[in-house]
Amino acid sequence: MNTNFMKLRDIMRTQNVTYYLVPSEDPHQSEYVDDHFKCRQYISGFTGSAGTFLAGSNEGWLWTDGRYFTQAEQQISSDITLMKQGVYGVPTTLQFLEQNLHPNDVLGTSGLMISASYGKKIAKLSKKCGFDFRFDLHFVEHLWAEDNRPAMTKTVVYRHDIKYSGEHTDSKLERVRKKISAAGADAFFLSSLPDIAWLFNLRGDDIACTPLFYSYAWITMDKCFLFLRKDCISAAAFNRFKEHGILVRDYSEIDSFLKDQHTNVLLDPDLTNYFHYNLLFKCKIIEDKNPTELMKAVKNETQMEHLKECHINDGVAMTKFMYWLKKNVGKIPMTERSISDHLEAERKKQPDYVGLSFETICAYKDHAAMMHYQSTEESDIAVTAEGMLLIDSGGQYYGGTTDVTRTFILGPISDEERKYFTLVLKSMLTLADAKFLSGCRGSNLDILAREPLWKEGVDYRCGTGHGVGYFLGVHEGPNAFRWRSNPENLDAVLQPGMVITDEPGVYVPGKYGIRTENMLLCRKWQQNEYGAFLHFEPLTLVPIDLDGVDLSLFNDKENQLLRDYQQLVYDNLAPHLEEDEVSWLKTLLL
Amino acid sequence: MNTNFMKLRDIMRTQNVTYYLVPSEDPHQSEYVDDHFKCRQYISGFTGSAGTFLAGSNEGWLWTDGRYFTQAEQQISSDITLMKQGVYGVPTTLQFLEQNLHPNDVLGTSGLMISASYGKKIAKLSKKCGFDFRFDLHFVEHLWAEDNRPAMTKTVVYRHDIKYSGEHTDSKLERVRKKISAAGADAFFLSSLPDIAWLFNLRGDDIACTPLFYSYAWITMDKCFLFLRKDCISAAAFNRFKEHGILVRDYSEIDSFLKDQHTNVLLDPDLTNYFHYNLLFKCKIIEDKNPTELMKAVKNETQMEHLKECHINDGVAMTKFMYWLKKNVGKIPMTERSISDHLEAERKKQPDYVGLSFETICAYKDHAAMMHYQSTEESDIAVTAEGMLLIDSGGQYYGGTTDVTRTFILGPISDEERKYFTLVLKSMLTLADAKFLSGCRGSNLDILAREPLWKEGVDYRCGTGHGVGYFLGVHEGPNAFRWRSNPENLDAVLQPGMVITDEPGVYVPGKYGIRTENMLLCRKWQQNEYGAFLHFEPLTLVPIDLDGVDLSLFNDKENQLLRDYQQLVYDNLAPHLEEDEVSWLKTLLL
Structure with missing residues (x-):
């Protein structure tokens, strides 16, 4: 049983509130929030970055998305039901409220933590269904105040x-x-x-x-x-x-x-x-929309110059790390957490480095099937010379924010693993090679990454990519690669200067997870009688681990794309690496 | 000078109307209309199926889309300006009204011929800009009534x-x-x-x-x-x-x-x-939306059975025609119009045939650069054993509506023509081979057809495909293949039972036009833990003219797709063809 949730129910009872909503956000609707604002985590026990908790008089419901299903199932107590967002037949929070709340019910929440759009939707529902909606109830804040709630972080601006x-x-x-x-x-x-x-x-x-x-x-x-x-x-x-x-x-x-x-x-x-x-x-x-959102997403020439430099530095750190990993795995002891630390130490040596852009995901074997796995003291395991290790990490630099995923082959892998490693790479390279007319959205392009996997009847249950800030948030709108669209949530038209990740994957629960992620910069390609064509330049400069690739699954064009990418990485990084690292990097050329 | 337009301006002057709008539609907002309703054609001289005419006191403006630019330029008089829809910098009709109409202006139209949506937008503009908007003025109808206006067609229901x-x-x-x-x-x-x-x-x-x-x-x-x-x-x-x-x-x-x-x-x-x-x-x-629109678009099992039969019959007519064309061109005299007649005669022999589903587009050499070219007595030309002939045609059958385009190679063609013939075929085959999760729209898939051409910096300025009715309109919503989307005009989610055309092309004004079009039927492919996957079955059964194909531009997969399609056509049609036709069809297998 979860005692914090029990205490919340006590308050609800005394205040005659039958349902209480605890979202993940702070008063700024931030995706990642200061610990001070982690009310949903405090009450539900679920530590993922996205989710909504609804408390009832006797039970609770936690909504979260596909990245977190496995993690949430492990973290929530038995009196909380996991509501899998996006799964057929699972109602959204609003649908659930509409189906379950009646005229005698009182729904409470703290209006500071929900968006105006969401609040208006609940207010509309409360009229329709007749329940009372009060958004001035700070139950979790009161409860937590007596239980060592961390103060708001205050740093120098x-x-x-x-x-x-x-x-x-x-x-x-x-x-x-x-x-x-x-x-x-x-x-x-x-x-x-x-x-x-x-x-x-x-x-x-x-x-x-x-x-x-x-x-x-x-x-x-x-x-x-x-x-x-x-x-x-x-x-x-x-x-x-x-x-x-x-x-x-x-x-x-x-x-x-x-x-x-x-x-x-x-x-x-x-x-x-x-x-x-x-x-x-x-x-x-x-x-x-905030007019600043689109302005911020379109990087200027100065920013683009710094982004290139920053990705060389980040690539040097990642590549030095990869060399160390591939050379030493099976020879010296290492665990998911020690590996993350080693990688962070490499990044720290880079110029203009400020810190991590998100907590490193270092997931060995079946851990990688959880898209956003975080290795904890309890889950940490020894990494040896077999199977695959997925590392999704990034740095904050004064000249940019990075986000890169590589899946490393540490020893023998199955034919199935090799096949999907290769198809994921094909997906990533095919999307990165797109040429498209100005006016396209990410939702027009997404299928270029997805089709090699869809042809096998396989999907990754998340977007293919997201915008990235510039020494700001690692997830940034309004551009994205995702295919599901409806009139309310169309992704932005792609423009030169936008930065976006390209990160297809395959996740098989209990077995393995594969993801390969490059950041791309949208640029002008050519202008002719048909209009302005755009394309992408790769920003990320980290070699692909060829030990996972079955080249027989590539056609000539895909082969060339891989060859070109490995060469680009080599040309940019070699001048910054030690002699033995360069010799090794050369072996990754095709 | 256009005398009808001059007479309209006379009426406008006497009635103190400074602008008069003449749309293409009938009171039902039909795409194709009875001759009785062709007011826009009567006044402007432009015979295309889509367009909006705005009369001013001294001049006029005609809006139409990329399919008709060349045709419209040839048909309108010098006092009418062609407004190219979709071309950068060209205002829409509404933008034009906003920019040009002032408080002293009176805009007239016949409210029966514009949609409620459009009328409301004009009414809003009239408030904003201060001009007077009158939608009860039937000027063109009055004018035409004295000039042999055809009566409304009346046929047996x-x-x-x-x-x-x-x-x-x-x-x-x-x-x-x-x-x-x-x-x-x-x-x-x-x-x-x-x-x-x-x-x-x-x-x-x-x-x-x-x-x-x-x-x-x-x-x-x-x-x-x-x-x-x-x-x-x-x-x-x-x-x-x-x-x-x-x-x-x-x-x-x-x-x-x-x-x-x-x-x-x-x-x-x-x-x-x-x-x-x-x-x-x-x-x-x-x-x-009319709820009937989606119901009508999703064909039931009975309809699907008939569609297959109807496409065999249509394929037999097209293939017999193709054999005749390829055998006789250069040997007997033929023109665009005589060829259309020959094809229509073949269709007439088919069971359940009712009539053409649209006026046949039979366009030789550079005529084919006009997407919707209609051969007239004046434009008709002799077709000889050289270059390419584009034929876009279809039939109405009790068991379905067909729409098919083939580009035929009649003799020597240039390397450029062969390259684009092959790329257009690659585009068509690649889209037809898509596997996709239920929930996808045509706008998610469109790029599969476009990318082989976009990679060459080439585009076709129209959608890749449209829904098709069942013994109804040859263009039918709500599903389509097109990439430009905004919240107001998102195409429908694809569903099993929907029928859609797949018709990429390359159009080079003054030189040539290539289009290859198959009709596809959306079906279930497989259901697994990732969801329901859909795919397409080809409905159209007409061989591809291999004389235009450069197989060196195809990878193994594309080669296989072409091989499979030709075999499918052969297997379905051979039982219905004469011996010499079968022998010839066999030579089109790979």
């Missing part, structure tokens, strides 16, 4: 130098104001932390693996307010802001500020919390 | 036998009523002619090449009104309708009927005209 960002805040603000105006608004309320960091060329360290700082921004045509913990910035920074017309307010002042506003305000209802949305009751709210 | 349709009207009505109810409506207003024909298992011949009859339907939970020209049905049919609770009203009574309605009515604003939409002012209108 620092400048991201123009030599890395390539565009001054004044110029970004000018672009944003054009969008405010075009939307028919007079102000823009921004809650999204990566967008604020991008807009003001600032970084912090409030959230693990992501250089963000807790803040809000309110931008009008002639003013700009930045809400942050004031003691997080230096007096010099404070004065610099003032010179640029940026008015700094304390993070805690946002509620009273919002309540006083009376204007036409643009905001993104998916990235503004429901509590704040309701505070703006005097405003006319214009709902749209 | 007949039953489409249950042995072909596979489902009784009672059953279809029951399914429709469930959808009415699910939409929260009490009635459903249906203007779309193919949907009415499908729902009532009736056919007519009011529109060339499409077995439709002018009609409306109004369906409530316990009543069903069918509006048609009463003298088009027999007394027996009338009585049969009565037995099934179908109340027949005259086509001319629809306006007064609609005005009297006072209920919650479901209708498709894209397929209901703006005039009728406004007559329903006492109703609460629930706007959605």
Whole structure:
């Protein structure tokens, strides 16, 4: 039994609340959150990054996606039912509420932790089904306050130098104001932390693996307010802001500020919390995507230059690590966790390195069947000279964020494993080689990666890739590679300067997991009478472990793609490696 | 100078109308219309099937899509500007109205000929820009009435036998009523002619090449009104309708009927005209797709059986024709038009044949660069033993509608022509071979056909394919293969039983045009732990002209696909062909 969940039910009983919703988000709808905000984890015991928990009077329900099914099943207690998102017949949280809540029910939640879009949907349901919806109930926060809840992390906010960002805040603000105006608004309320960091060329360290700082921004045509913990910035920074017309307010002042506003305000209802949305009751709210999202996703020339450099450095670390791994496995003791540490140590030696961009996934044999496996003290196992090891890792550098997966062959593998290792590689290379007309979305291209596996009746239950931030979040919209689309969630049109991962895989529970991931940069290819054609340049420079490849499954074209990629890696990395590493890398050329 | 357009401007002047809009549609928003409704053609001179004409006081503008640019340029007078839809920088009609119309302007049109969606958009613009919008002005109709306007075609409405349709009207009505109810409506207003024909298992011949009859339907939970020209049905049919609770009203009574309605009515604003939409002012209108659209697109088992048979018959006609063409070209005189006639004669010999499903496109050499070329007495040319001949044609059969394109090699062709003939074939075969998870849309799959050409920096400026009706329209929604998508126009999720064309091409103005088109039937492939996989079965059975193929451009897989297809054609058609035809067909096996 889960005692925290039991205590929550006690509070619910005394307060006459029959259902209580605990989402994963913070007040900024961040994907990864500071430990202070991990309410869903505190109550449900499930540690994955995505999920929604619903408490009932006697039982609970946890929704999470395909990456986390295995992990969640292991972590939740028996009074909690796992609701597998995306599986046929499993209702969404909203469908579940509609089916189960009745006029006598009271659904509680903390409106700070759900988006305005989601809150509005629940409010609509509450009208339809007749249940009461209260979004001012902070049960988990109260409970946790008496149980060593960690304080909000507070770190120094620092400048991201123009030599890395390539565009001054004044110029970004000018672009944003054009969008405010075009939307028919007079102000823009921004809650999204990566967008604020991008807009003001600032970084912090409030959230693990992501250089963000807790803040809000309110931008009008002639003013700009930045809400942050004031003691997080230096007096010099404070004065610099003032010179640029940026008015700094304390993070805690946002509620009273919002309540006083009376204007036409643009905001993104998916990235503004429901509590704040309701505070703006005097405003006319214009709902749209944050204009900063697309601006941030399209990297400028300066950023693209740094990205290349940063991927050479990251590639050097990964390749040195790979050489060490392949040479020493079976000879010296190693475990999933010691291997992760070794890799992190290699990254730390690289220039401009700041830290990991996410907790390293180092998954041996059947552990790799869990897409987002995290090796813990309990699950850690010895890695020996057999089977496959999947490592998905990345670094934060001042000049970019990296995300790369390689599956390494440590010894004998089965024919089935070799076949799927090869098909996954084929998928990755085929998508990376796409040429496409400007106007295409990732959803148009996704099948290029999926078809080699679909032809075998096999699928990976996740997107093929996601956008990546620039010294920001490792997952970033609005571009993505995924095929499921409906009018509400179409992925963005691909544009030159966008960065995206290409990471097909095969996951067989209890047996093995394979993923090969490169980051790609979208560029112009050619312009002719048919329009503007785009293509991708590989950013990631880490060799493919040829020990897993069955070249007889490749046609000439695919063979050439692999040959070209290995050569590209060699040409870029060799100058930065030791002699023995270079000799070994040469053996990976085709 | 175009005298009809001049006369229109005279009327506009006397009525103080500064702009007048003439769309291509009829009151049912049909794609192909009876000659009686070809107002846009009458005024502008442009004979293509799609286009919008806007008359100004001194000049006019004609919008049409990429299929018709060349044709339209040749047909319109110098006082009309061609507005190339989809070309960068060319405003849409609505954008043009927004940019050019001012508070003193009056925009007129006939509200019967525009959709409710479009009418509402113009009404919104008129508010925004301040111009006056009048949709009760039938200028072209008045003008044409004095100039031998053809009367509305009136043909006999007949039953489409249950042995072909596979489902009784009672059953279809029951399914429709469930959808009415699910939409929260009490009635459903249906203007779309193919949907009415499908729902009532009736056919007519009011529109060339499409077995439709002018009609409306109004369906409530316990009543069903069918509006048609009463003298088009027999007394027996009338009585049969009565037995099934179908109340027949005259086509001319629809306006007064609609005005009297006072209920919650479901209708498709894209397929209901703006005039009728406004007559329903006492109703609460629930706007959605016609539920019949998706039902009609998913063919039942009976239909699928007939489709196979019908494609064997159509394939026999096409293959006999191909044998004749390849044997005789250069030896006996032939022209584009005489060749079309010969092909039509072959189809006429087939069982269950009713007529052409569209006017045959028979385009020699550079004529084929116009996607929808129609050979006229003036443009007709002699076809000799050189270059390529593109023939896109199809038939209406009681058991299905066919649409097939083959490009025939009549003599020497250039290396460039051979290369693109081969790549177009590769595109067609690759898409037809797709395996995909249930949930995919055509927009997910389209790139499989396009990528072999995009890799060469070449594109065809149209969709890759469209749905096809069953003894109905040759173009049918809601499924399609096209890549451009936005939230407003997402193509439907593909389902087993849907029929779709696969027709990539290469078009080089002034030189040549290549298109290879097969019809595909979506079927279940396999169900496993990853979900339900679908695939396509080829319906079209017409050999590929191997004289155009450069097999060195194919990999082993593509080679196999071509080999399998030719064998499939041979196996299905050989039993129905003469001895010399079979011997020749055998030479097309690989």
